[in-house]
Every structure is written in structure tokens, then in C-alpha cells.
Amino acid sequence: MGDTDDGKKKISEAAIRRLPRYYRFLTELQGRNIERISSKELSRGMEITASQVRQDLNHFGGFGQQGYGYNVDYLQNEIGKILGLNQTYTMIIIGAGNLGRAICNHQNFNRRGFHIAALFDINREMTGKQINATPVYSMDYLEEYLQENRADIAALCIPSAHAQEVAVRLCACKIKGLWNFSSVELDVPKTVQVENVRLTESLMTLSFAIKEAGGDLDER
Amino acid sequence: MGDTDDGKKKISEAAIRRLPRYYRFLTELQGRNIERISSKELSRGMEITASQVRQDLNHFGGFGQQGYGYNVDYLQNEIGKILGLNQTYTMIIIGAGNLGRAICNHQNFNRRGFHIAALFDINREMTGKQINATPVYSMDYLEEYLQENRADIAALCIPSAHAQEVAVRLCACKIKGLWNFSSVELDVPKTVQVENVRLTESLMTLSFAIKEAGGDLDER
DNA sequence: TAGATTGTTAATCGATTAACAATC
DNA sequence: TAGATTGTTAATCGATTAACAATC
Numbered sequence: 069m070g071d072t073d074d075g076k077k078k079i080s081e082a083a084i085r086r087l088p089r090y091y092r093f094l095t096e097l098q099g100r101n102i103e104r105i106s107s108k109e110l111s112r113g114m115e116i117t118a119s120q121v122r123q124d125l126n127h128f129g130g131f132g133q134q135g136y137g138y139n140v141d142y143l144q145n146e147i148g149k150i151l152g153l154n155q156t157y158t159m160i161i162i163g164a165g166n167l168g169r170a171i172c173n174h175q176n177f178n179r180r181g182f183h184i185a186a187l188f189d190i191n192r193e194m195t196g197k198q199i200n201a202t203p204v205y206s207m208d209y210l211e212e213y214l215q216e217n218r219a220d221i222a223a224l225c226i227p228s229a230h231a232q233e234v235a236v237r238l239c240a241c242k243i244k245g246l247w248n249f250s251s252v253e254l255d256v257p258k259t260v261q262v263e264n265v266r267l268t269e270s271l272m273t274l275s276f277a278i279k280e281a282g283g284d285l286d287e288r
Numbered sequence: 289m290g291d292t293d294d295g296k297k298k299i300s301e302a303a304i305r306r307l308p309r310y311y312r313f314l315t316e317l318q319g320r321n322i323e324r325i326s327s328k329e330l331s332r333g334m335e336i337t338a339s340q341v342r343q344d345l346n347h348f349g350g351f352g353q354q355g356y357g358y359n360v361d362y363l364q365n366e367i368g369k370i371l372g373l374n375q376t377y378t379m380i381i382i383g384a385g386n387l388g389r390a391i392c393n394h395q396n397f398n399r400r401g402f403h404i405a406a407l408f409d410i411n412r413e414m415t416g417k418q419i420n421a422t423p424v425y426s427m428d429y430l431e432e433y434l435q436e437n438r439a440d441i442a443a444l445c446i447p448s449a450h451a452q453e454v455a456v457r458l459c460a461c462k463i464k465g466l467w468n469f470s471s472v473e474l475d476v477p478k479t480v481q482v483e484n485v486r487l488t489e490s491l492m493t494l495s496f497a498i499k500e501a502g503g504d505l506d507e508r
Numbered sequence: 509t510a511g512a513t514t515g516t517t518a519a520t521c522g523a524t525t526a527a528c529a530a531t532c
Numbered sequence: 533t534a535g536a537t538t539g540t541t542a543a544t545c546g547a548t549t550a551a552c553a554a555t556c
Contacts, residue, residue, distance in 0.1 A: 080547065084496060088489035092471065106513065118513095119549050126515060134514040135556040151492045152499030166390030173386055176471075176488055182495075221494065245498045247491060251312065251396075261501055263494035267485065268396055269308035271467060272371045274441065274483035275402075276304060278465045279372030281481055300523065326537065338537095339525050346539060354538040355532040 079127050086124055087151055089114060094144035106137035156181045158218050159247075162234055163225035164189040164197075164204045167249060171223055172199050185219060207234075214241035223247040299347050306344055307371055309334060314364035326357035376401045378438050379467075382454055383445035384409035384417075384424050387469060391443055393420045405439060427454075434461035443467040 093114055097105060107125075111118040125131050125138070128150050132138045148154055159177070161168045164187040171177065172184055187204045189195065195206045205213060222238050224231050224246060231250035238246065238260075245261040248254055251269075254262050313334055317325060327345075331338040345351050345358070348370050352358045368374055379397070381388045384407040391397070392404055407424045409415065415426045425433060442458050444451050444466060451470035458466065465481040468474055471489075474482050 082547075085489075085493065087496065088486070088492040091492065092489070108513080117549060119551090120547090122514065122516085123548075130515065132514050133556060134554070135512045137513065150496070152495040153492065155495075155499070157495065157498075166386050166393055170386035170390055171487075174487070177491060180488070180492075182491060220498065244501070245494045247494055259501065261494060261497040263490055263497065265485070265487065265490055266308070267391075267394070268400070269305075269312070270483055270485055271397060271402060272308040272311065272373065272400075273305065274465045274467055274481060275372040275375075275377065276307065276370065277481040277483065278377075278440065279375070281464070281479065302523075328537080337525060339527090340523090342538065342540085343524075350539065352538050353532060354530070355536045357537065 083124050083127060086116070087147055090124070091144065091147045091151060091153075094140055094147065097140045098144055102140055104137050104139055105143075107132070110138070153181055156183055157220045159184050159221040159223060160213075160219045161187045161223045161225060162207075162210075162238075163187075164191070164194045164199060165225060168223070168225035169199050171225065172202055182221070185217065186213065188213075210237060211241060214238075214243075219243060221245045221247055223249065225249050228252045303344050303347060306336070307367055310344070311364065311367045311371060311373075314360055314367065317360045318364055322360055324357050324359055325363075327352070330358070373401055376403060377440040379404050379441040379443060380433075380439045381407045381443045381445060382427075382430075382458075383407075384411070384414045384419060385445060388443070388445035389419050391445065392422055402441070405437065406433065408433075430457060431461060434458075434463075439463060441465045441467055443469065445469050448472045 090110075093110070094105075107118040107121040110121045114121070122132075125143070129146070131143050131146055159182050161172055161184060164172075168187055168189075172187060178184065184200075184202050187194075187199060187202055188207050188210055189204055190207045192206065194204045197204045219241075220243070222243050222245075224234065226234060228250040231248065231252050232254060235246055235248075235254045235256055239256050243260060245263065246254060246256065248262055248264045249267070251266060253264075256262060310330075313330070314325075327338040327341040330341045334341070342352075345363070349366070351363050351366055379402050381392055381404060384392075388407055388409075392407060398404065404420075404422050407414075407419060407422055408427050408430055409424055410427045412426065414424045417424045439461075440463070442463050442465075444454065446454060448470040451468065451472050452474060455466055455468075455474045455476055459476050459480050463480060465483065466474060466476065468482055468484045469487070471486060473484075476482060
């Protein structure tokens with residue numbers, strides 16, 4: 069599905085990446101008890117053009133009303149639905165190191181419907197412990213666990229060297245999505261969705277920006 | 289600088305984001321002792337067109353040779369220079385929670401020339417400890433520390449509620465770049481470079497992809 | 509009704525791809 | 533020299549912006 073010929077015209081990657089930003093902005097507006105907003109105000113707050121706001125929102129449906137604008141609550145909810153945030157996802161975390169623990173402790177994820185059910189680690193010393201009330205299991209137990217328990221998403225917080233191998237195991241257990249923090253490009257069936265968080269590349273991009281801005285530093 | 293009229297035509301954000309990928313791929317080729325590569329082979333490995341590879345690389349200079357292709361070592365090194373990886377950056381980490389510690393322990397960053405000099409935390413219990421041989425200081429000591437010690441980059445691993453306020457303090461101390469893991473849009477002078485790592489948005493994008501792929505889950 | 513603001517079509521802009529002459 | 537492959541210009545494609553008729 070997605071960009072198949074099921075009526076909707078395909079939506080650009082860029083537009084999709086803007087959706088969570090709309091969602092976040094609208095949630096903030098809700099917090100400020102703002103009831104309605106025009107594309108023009110939205111565009112000011114998000115630093116894009118009003119035209120693009122209307123174009124983006126119309127890709128997904130007519131959420132506005134001429135002469136009025138958009139109802140904040142309604143629009144926030146609709147975008148949430150588009151993003152799939154009206155569903156509950158069960159997530160497991162592979163790797164109970166600092167990164168895995170950071171994700172496990174992050175309150176926002178739970179709040180948004182991403183329920184963290186378990187962590188897995190190769191380190192036997194971690195096994196049996198709990199992190200933020202979430203149990204840590206041995207990697208040996210992964211397949212057995214997934215046979216008995218549901219998991220939609222797995223966050224890969226393990227060294228790059230093991231990521232592909234673990235991804236294969238997870239795909240065999242019918243995982244739906246991989247949130248990949250390692251720096252390898254995972255090779256998985258296209259039924260499995262992969263979202264990469266490339267920290268090293270992000271830091272390099274920052275390095276580039278600093279260099280371009282003329283903040284020259286020591287050669288090495 | 290950057291897109292000012294200093295001779296170079298401005299380079300698209302998308303092309304810049306591809307640079308770290310080239311760099312990573314070329315580093316991998318080096319590891320496999322591959323000496324030369326054509327734009328065609330590069331394009332196959334990176335899943336972009338050969339045309340785009342040549343276009344990209346030519347934005348930054350003619351690194352290839354007709355009839356031969358690109359020398360892997362040379363190209364890797366040149367892209368490294370463009371990214372500013374031939375420099376050493378000194379980085380401090382604000383927030384010594386799991387995320388801050390994860391970054392502190394990440395070996396790759398040090399290896400690539402990002403030297404982590406200190407962590408800061410409001411929690412007095414953390415103060416005085418060391419993480420991966422890096423000292424943890426009190427947030428109260430931040431300004432004094434930065435007067436006496438150099439820091440080019442600050443990684444913001446603190447709750448969103450405090451991010452802007454800390455960013456202001458860091459900018460006053462002439463930080464060059466902020467690596468922002470909080471989910472607020474930082475308002476800083478444009479001499480200070482900001483790179484955002486938006487984990488929540490990344491997870492929402494994954495949610496969207498899973499939903500689109502038809503992996504419908506429980507309503508909530 | 510008059511004013512506001514959307515939804516949508518058309519125009520523009522920029523990025524990607526194709527083509528090919530230059531040259532190693 | 534012949535073959536390969538770049539650098540670069542031109543063509544295409546897609547995304548962003550502008551414009552405006554529809555309509556609340």
C-alpha cells in the first residue's frame with residue numbers, strides 16, 4: 069500500500085516528515101488553549117509558507133473551513149490519526165546499555181501510545197533486572213518471548229556489528245517496524261518498516277555547519 | 289558565509305545530508321581495501337543514481353579522473369575535510385542522564401575527532417563523579433568552566449523545559465554548535481549552529497510507515 | 509452581504525536524471 | 533588508439549509558491 073494506486077496520490081517524503089512537526093505545534097497550541105488557527109498563523113509559527121501548510125493538509129483531507137481556518141483540537145487529532153497515534157504500539161528494546169535505558173525511561177513515548185514491554189541484552193548480568201519497571205531478558209529468550217508476546221516495534225540499541233543479525237531474527241518473528249540506532253543500513257523484507265536514527269551523521273552535519281559558519285578550529 | 293556570494297554556488301540541504309553517507313560508505317570501502325570506485329559502483333552501493341553522485345561530488349570539487357573513477361582514500365579524505373572531520377572539536381554534554389551517558393560512552397565520536405571534555409548536571413549527586421573518565425560538574429559551574437576551558441559543541445541531553453534557557457547560557461559563552469536532543473526549537477543567534485535530533489518525530493514517522501504498510505493495530 | 513480564509517489550479521523554482529563532449 | 537568514466541550542460545521531474553475562485 070502507501071503509494072500504490074488506491075486513490076490517494078502519493079505523498080512526498082518531505083511532506084510526511086513535516087507531519088510530526090504540525091502535530092507537535094498543534095499540541096503546543098492546545099496547551100495554550102488556542103481554539104482555531106489559520107494557515108497563515110500556522111506558517112508563521114512553523115517557518116514555512118501558508119501555501120505549503122494548505123497544500124500539505126490537503127494531501128490528507130480538507131480539515132479546514134473557508135473564512136475560519138482550522139480547529140486546533142480537530143486538526144491535531146486528525147494528524148494524530150494519520151500518524152497512527154490513535155493506536156497502541158508495543159515496543160521492545162534490544163540492548164539495555166545507556167541508550168536502551170534512555171529510551172526506556174523516556175516518558176513521552178509511553179504517553180504517545182508506544183508501550184515498552186521488555187528489554188533484551190546479551191549481558192547476563194543485566195538479565196532479570198528491571199529498568200523503569202520494565203524487565204530485562206536475555207537475548208537467548210528473544211524468539212520464545214516473541215512467540216508468546218506481541219511486539220510491533222523493536223528499537224535497536226546495540227553495536228552496529230550485531231544489528232543486521234538481530235534484525236533478521238526480529239523479522240523472522242514478524243516484527244512490524246525497526247527503530248535503528250546503529251549505523252548500518254539494515255537489509256530487511258520490505259514488509260518491515262525501518263526508521264534510522266543516525267547519530268554520527270547528525271554530528272557530522274553539525275560539524276559541517278560549524279565549519280561553514282567560519283568557526284575554524286584546530287587542524288589535526 | 290556558506291551561501292553568501294563567495295564564488296561557490298549554494299549547496300542544497302539534501303546534498304549536504306548525503307555527504308556523511310558518502311563518507312561512511314567510503315570508509316567501509318577502505319576497510320575492504322578497495323582502491324578505486326566509479327560513480328556507477330558508488331551509486332549502486334548507496335542506492336542513488338550515478339548522475340547524482342557525480343553532481344554531488346562536483347559541487348565540492350573535481351575529485352575524480354575520467355576513465356578511472358575516484359580514488360577511495362583520496363575521496364574519503366576530501367569529504368572528511370569538507371565535513372570538518374580533519375579538525376578536533378571539544379564537546380560538553382549537558383545532562384548526565386542515560387542519554388548524556390550514552391553519548392559520552394559512544395566510542396565513535398571520540399574517534400572521529402569529537403573530544404568529550406565534561407558533563408554537566410543539576411543533580412548534585414552526580415557532581416564529582418566520572419563517566420567514562422569524563423568528569424561530571426554542577427550546572428552552577430558551567431559559565432566558570434567555559435571561561436577557562438574551550439568547548440565548541442554542547443550536546444543538550446536535558447528535558448525540553450530547560451533546553452532554551454540552557455541554550456541561552458551556552459550562547460553567551462560563545463559555544464559554536466548545539467546538538468539538541470530536546471524537542472523544542474531553539475531560538476539562538478544565527479552564528480550558533482543547531483542540529484536537532486528529534487527522537488519523538490522519528491518514532492512518529494515509523495508509526496506512520498507501519499500504519500501505511502497496513503500493519504493495523506489496536507485502536508485506543 | 510462583506511470579509512476572511514480555505515481548497516485547488518497554475519506558475520515557478522530547484523533538485524534529480526539524462527546525455528554527451530572532454531579527457532584520462 | 534580504444535575504452536572507460538568523469539565533469540558539465542540540458543531535459544525532466546517534483547516540490548514549493550503564488551494566485552484566485554469557491555465558500556464559510
